Amino acid sequence: MTDNSHPDDARLIAHLEGRLPVEEREALIARLSTDDSLRMRLDRIERGGPIIAPAFEALKADAPRARLESLLSAAIATDETRRVLERPRTRTLRMPRWQPGLVAAATALFLLGGVVGAALSGWIGSDNSEMADSQDSEMLVRAPEGWRQAVAEYWSLTTADTLALVPTPERAAAELRAASAKLGVDLAGAPEAFPNLSFRGAQLFDFQGRPLVQIAYLDPVHGPIAYCVIAKPDKADLPLTTEEMDGFTIVHWASNGQARLLIGRAPAEHLQALARKVAS
Template sequence: MNTKHTIPSDEDLTAFIDGELTAEEAARIQTMVEEDESTAERLEFLARASLPFKQAFAPLLSEAPREKLETMLAAIPAQPSARPASPPAFATRRRFLGALAAALVAGIAIDRAVIGIGRGFSAKDENSEWRAIVADYISLFTRETLAGTVPAADVQAAQLGALDEKLGLSLSPEAVSLPGIDFKRALLLQYDGKPLAQIAYLDPETGPLALCIVRSDAGPKAPDVESRKGMNVVYWSNRTHAFMLIGRAPADRMTAIADGVRGRMPV
């Protein structure tokens, strides 16, 4: 079969980014990138998505039946590699994607496949791409992802404090608290070379919910609502930052929650 002009899959493009392909495979994809605009755009999109999937799902994977997963992964045929030695388990995104797929087969509830990054997101404004990537990330969360006790106030303050220097925004547990919804963790992620704060919650009614923040010089923007990955997103910005609240609660409830958060955010 002639694969010279076969459109590369997201997995192939991710492997190309990570340098895991043979010289022949890499050359084929390089040619496609140079000749096909849609392939080039897709490669750029995947290359800019640097959210730490491994870190986010480490607790979930630690609960998986490891022996069964290792047996299933061992049964996957090895791909030829241009490198003399294989990287350690979970050292690359493609290895981690394989582990997530095996975990799903083993019965661990993960809502979406990481590799299925959506192509058809809307472009309502110039900052829509970061919301698309965050939606891909949050769509993987289940109640089990955020299971456990609510961190104590001092732990919440410490996690939020770690965001201050990178984000330039002083956040307190009181400022980010959501009525009736449990705070679970605050993480510093990265998108397109810029710090991205993710504050994750667990809503007893609708499951995972997240408030995400990036620096932005696009200027103030009133709240707007959109749908991504079966979730509702309320997004807005002030002079220095862009915000998004994402979850599976109805749009009117998400809007009400976002209004409360906006009123407590530092200006």
């Protein structure tokens, strides 16, 4: 591109700032007295200096402060989501040891959880050391709903403010392309998947080594709603199922090697109706 540099430029700048050693300065002054073009260049360089900082100040004053604050809020929510998903997970059922019947039930649940967890692959890991560490007042129970629990935990961090900005079409397309490629499904239609919901971007996370895509929407009545898709290695199908978790309604199902859910603080019928739009 533009290259209007001159061999004396660095020297001229140093001269204007009084940084040139005496000998060099005197030599330059001597040249300037005879070299008109060099003197004119020095004049232009001198004139061009003081107008730069005010121009950049004006540019900074023109920054879209409110939008930038929303971007920061969204980045903070994304970072916290990642931290929630990376957190080691163990669901705990507290069981007094002196109730042998309950202990037996918990043990059965644990064994069932292990089997079901291995089968469903959505389970939360609990290693043997954690079991060994469990004190006599509690039992640890593996839970197969791990990824949904994780989504419920981090979705509570998302507010309408976090989703204030609508992504540009270019950014949205890039996000959806990345998510689609990672999961091996076509999510390009996600922005228009739910007619009354406003699309607010897609993000790709990692949940215990499995790609997890979260597509965010703002519902004019019920606030933030997420549509999440995660790889499901066992490929077992599951019909639409509704549950309550941490104050959220969750509708989840599985098909074609992915588990999916819709989550929000909305009536079950509302989320079920939305789910039917994308579950077919």
